[in-house]
Amino acid sequence: MDIFDKIKETMGPLGKYGKDGYGYFMFPKLEGEISPRMKFRGKEVLNWSLNNYLGLANHPEVRKADADAAAEYGLGYPMGARMMSGHTSKHEELEANLAEFVGKQDAYLLNFGYQGMVSIIDTMASRKDVIVYDSESHACIMDGVFLHKAKGGKSFVFPHNDIERCEKMLTMATKRAAENGGGVLVITEGVFGMAGDLGALDKIVALKEKFNFRLLVDDAHGFGTMGATGSGTAEHFGVVDKVDILFNTFAKSMASIGAFVAADEEVISYLRYNMRSQVFAKSLPMPLVVGALKRLELLKSQPELKDNLWTIVKALQNGFKEQGFDIGKTESPVTPVFFNGSVPEATQLTMDLRENYNLFCSIVVYPVIPKDQLMLRIIPTAVHTLEDVEYTLKAFAEMKEKLEAGAYNTGSDKIASTI
Secondary structure (H helix, E strand, O other): OOOOOHHHHHOOOOOOHHHEEEEEEEOOEEEEEOOOOOEEOOOOEEOOOOOOOOOOOOOHHHHHHHHHHHHHHOOOOOOOEOOOOOOHHHHHHHHHHHHHHOOOOOEEEEEOOOHHHHHHHHOOOOOEEEEEOOOOOOOOHHHHHHHHOOOOOEEEEOOOOHHHHHEEEEEEHHHHHHHHHOOEEEEEEOOOOOOEEEEEHHHHHHHHHOOOOOOEOOOOOOOOOOOOOOOHHHHHHHHOOOOOOOEEOOOOOOOOEEEEEEOOHHHHHHHHHHHHHHHOOEEOOOHHHHHHHHHHHHHHHHHHHHHHHHHHHHHHHHHEEEEEEEEOOOOOEEEEEEEEEOOOHHHHHHHHHHHOOOOOOOOOOOOOOOOOEEEEEEEEOOOOOHHHHHHHOOOOHHHHHHHOOOOOOOOOOOOOOOO
């Protein structure tokens, strides 16, 4: 069989909807400056679908730092991989500042978050080691685990935040690791980005009293939003010293590109010399490094950014609860709103929100969540307003009435004329 023949048979679970959903439900184009108000298909919408938690994307100091760095260095410098010719004092400065901020000895910059996490797992866990991970871990963690298993490694998964089952998996993992002469690496998230609930970091680290393992935490959504200073979910739980490896991205609160991993000096040194995705990849361009320095400076010096974010978060989430909406167990800015309904109904209600209410947020359906359940995922930011919240709550209340009345069960690919 020609390897391309399978493409004719199936485009994959998402690709099969490509012709119908492209440009609207998948790969939509949000245009204009990054803000709560952007253009979608030529008209302004209230946007709840960007990971710009602290509103730094268009902060004037950030825009100036980005522009000045691009003018001074261009996008090519430094040219080459860090180990060969792509290393600068600015990279070192950013790493030192990040390590200090999250309470670790050292840090190492990564070009991308997804690629970085896969590579961290690949580098830290040999085939003799055993991985224990949360069942709702992000795809980058899952792919890292799959790569570990492809090398002949063993892994055990526990149901989401189920500490009793986590303990059972640790018992089996410890036995397997001892047989192989390896160790155990537990992986979870600080904030689970789809549902917004927190990883049970305090309960997991408590298991260190019974088991010998190291803990790797992906805190992409917690960095900048959680904890007294915004350093993350480990700070929120007071377990920074118990989390062995912290991973964070610049793509959420920092509104940029890149990531970093923080840990003890010897661990970071090992990663620096052995992470293939960084050893063999071009260094993070200087404008992104300088821009990240400015973003981190503002994150630390302007706590009102996080305060503004949580003002919006609390108003929105409390408003949903008061109106009887199901927002799950979120304890973070990520705000999921759950409904009972079918995929066709999801199509209709999303179109209603976008076309008639000028309100843009992401819709999530099976297989990400269970069948007959729908989820609208809202990402509040520090630059949204209480008026935005009030309008959104009103729109959702009207949409919920239509859904429960069957108005979206039209069986049509276009929104019903009665809506």
